[in-house]
Amino acid sequence: MDDIHYGDTLVxxxxxxxxxxxxxxxxxxxxxxxxxxxLFARQTAAVQNAIxxxxxxxxxxxxxNVAETSVTVPRILNVIDTGVARISRYSHRSKIQRxxxxxxxxxxxxxxxxxxxxxxxxVCLRLYSEQDYLSRDEFTDPEIxxxxxxxVILQMASIGLGEIDQFPFVEPPEHKMIAxxxxxxxxxxxxxxxxxxxxxxxEMADLPIDPRFAAVLLYAKQHAVLDRLLPIVCALVVGDIKxxxxxxxxxxxxxxxxxxxxxxxxxxxxNVFDVIYPLFKKSKNQARxxxxxxxxxxxxxxxxxxxxxxxxxQLNYKxxxxxxxxxxxxxxxxxxxxxxxxxxxxxxHEALLVGFLDHIGSYQPExxxxxxxxxxxxxxxxxxxxxxxxANHVVCAEIVESSRVYAxx
Numbered sequence: 068m069d070d071i072h073y074g075d076t077l078v079x080x081x082x083x084x085x086x087x088x089x090x091x092x093x094x095x096x097x098x099x100x101x102x103x104x105x106l107f108a109r110q111t112a113a114v115q116n117a118i119x120x121x122x123x124x125x126x127x128x129x130x131x132n133v134a135e136t137s138v139t140v141p142r143i144l145n146v147i148d149t150g151v152a153r154i155s156r157y158s159h160r161s162k163i164q165r166x167x168x169x170x171x172x173x174x175x176x177x178x179x180x181x182x183x184x185x186x187x188x189x190v191c192l193r194l195y196s197e198q199d200y201l202s203r204d205e206f207t208d209p210e211i212x213x214x215x216x217x218x219v220i221l222q223m224a225s226i227g228l229g230e231i232d233q234f235p236f237v238e239p240p241e242h243k244m245i246a247x248x249x250x251x252x253x254x255x256x257x258x259x260x261x262x263x264x265x266x267x268x269x270e271m272a273d274l275p276i277d278p279r280f281a282a283v284l285l286y287a288k289q290h291a292v293l294d295r296l297l298p299i300v301c302a303l304v305v306g307d308i309k310x311x312x313x314x315x316x317x318x319x320x321x322x323x324x325x326x327x328x329x330x331x332x333x334x335x336x337x338n339v340f341d342v343i344y345p346l347f348k349k350s351k352n353q354a355r356x357x358x359x360x361x362x363x364x365x366x367x368x369x370x371x372x373x374x375x376x377x378x379x380x381q382l383n384y385k386x387x388x389x390x391x392x393x394x395x396x397x398x399x400x401x402x403x404x405x406x407x408x409x410x411x412x413x414x415x416h417e418a419l420l421v422g423f424l425d426h427i428g429s430y431q432p433e434x435x436x437x438x439x440x441x442x443x444x445x446x447x448x449x450x451x452x453x454x455x456x457x458a459n460h461v462v463c464a465e466i467v468e469s470s471r472v473y474a475x476x
Contacts, residue, residue, distance in 0.1 A: 074144030074187070075126040077134060079179055081151045081168045083107050086129045087313060093127060106130035106138065111310055112366050132171070135178045146183040148176060150195040153469075156213045159247035162425060163443065164214075165468040172207045176200060211240050216248035217278050221257055224264040225272035255282045255422070274381060276304050279422035279464075284382065287418040293384050295415050298340035299333045301374040303464050303476060308339070308367045309450075319362035326361075327452040330412070332476055333419065333464075335452065339363070340375070345388045347372050419462055428461045428474060437461060437474065448473040 080086050086105045093103045102124045104117060108131065118128060121142050132152040134140055152175065156165045171179075176193070183189030193200065211219070220231050228234060232245055252258045255278055257268030264272070271281035280300045287296035302308055311319045326342075328334035339361075347354040347369075354372075355365045379386050420427070428437030428445060436446050445466055447454050451474075453461070463474035 074189075075121070075128060075140075075142045076145040076147060077128050077130060077140055077143045077182055078147040079134065079149055079152075080129055080131065081149065081153050082131070083109065086131070089129050090313070093129075098127075100124050102126045104128045105313070106134055106140070108133050109307065109310070111312065111364060114312065132175065134182065135175060140182065143183050143185065144187060144189040146179055146189070146191040148179045148191060148193045148195075150176065150193060150199070154207070154213070157215050157244075158468075159243050162247075162441065163466050163468050163472060167468070170195075170199075170203055172204045173200060174206045176203070209238050211236065212238065212244070215251065216240055216244050217251045217255075220245070220248045221252055221264070221268060221272050221278050224258065224262075225269055230262065252278060254424070255279065257282070274378065276300070276378070280304060283418050283422040284378065286421040288382055288384065290414060290418065292411060292414040292418055293382065294387070295337055295411055296418050297375050297379060297384070297386075298336045298344075298371075299415070299419075301371050301378060302336040305367050305371045305374060308336075308363050308371055310362045310364050311450075312362070315362070322361045323363075324452070330453075330458075331416070332451050332453060333415070334412075340372075343368065344372060344375075344386070348388065416462065419464070423462055423464055426463050426466060426474070428463070430457055430459050430461075432457075439466075443472070445472040445474045448475045451475070 078089070080089060086107060090103050090105055102122060104126055106115065106118055106128055115138075118138075118140055126142070128134075128140055128143075130140070150170055151168050152171050153166050154169045156167065157163075158165055180191040183191050216231065223229070223231055223234065231240070231248075232242065249258060249262055252268065253260065255267075255271070256265060257271050257278055258264055267282075267285065270285055271278050274281040274284065276284075280303065284293065284296055284300055287293040309319070309323055323335075326335050326338035328338065343354050343357060343363075346357055351369070354368070358365045358368045376386065425440040428439040430436075431438050431444075434444070436444050438444050443466070447456075447461070461474060464476040466472065466474055
């Protein structure tokens, strides 16, 4: 560090795990007058805010590609670029959202270089050769080429823009991705076999969420379980509301386990909702403090609850506050969290199957994994409350591939 410029150094790493490993290694060095910080999307707002309030110390900031364009980190004079990032890509063959670590494009590399030297002449150290840089793609593939097109197709059909393959995109999606999108919409009964939008499809298009989730909510409304599916679906749309801060993993796990359900990760969201929503209606500040106490992202929880209210209004549903809830389940109340869904458990999961029938898995004892539709194999994600259990059958909302193929939620 002493061989490059004074000032702060921004290091680009591909994953949260890489950041944690690097942070541990650097902190063991006990570098004088140096503060080691991390920056990635899932952090709490408080942790991220520390980046923007530099102290009188030199800083090493370990970041994912969120620091390329989303966030401008002050006081950076040096950039170390590993040249790789985790890029989300949807596979139409396996129906899996892959998260491979790939070489970044030249445009992304130039963005990273541009982070340094804004206040004085800076240095960008690339951990790859100039020949490697010149051989890379000029730009990262646009998202329309890397994600499921079902939602785009449905919205285009609902406003009468015609077939997606006839639309003059600047960079048109591949035909196989278009076919995959139509296939999913047909399975959800949103379009017919002639690619014409159905009545159900129009109702789904009115909801500002993924077609799978829209299908779940419309079924739930019809079968009188909307009160339970709204919190689940909205939490899945917003993203993981749980936090697991570095160095406080055990405390976070203990706090969140109070709301776990022994048979379903989905019902965790209902248990949390039944406590925090009454608090939220009474005092948003109380709800924020409660979320922080239980290692939940206050920002995402707020977004989650607002989305529940928005979709409830669109679906003409009046949210009723749970009875006898005054601020949090205590450990001796945890059994109530298991029992209160006994009469609704089947209906809740039947509704989820409407949107995720192709995300069912059957346990394979020999391989200790699950096999699902189209013979895709996957494991339960380590962050799941069901990770160490061996349920005969599971349904999940998301299957992703990183180091392994995991069922999440």
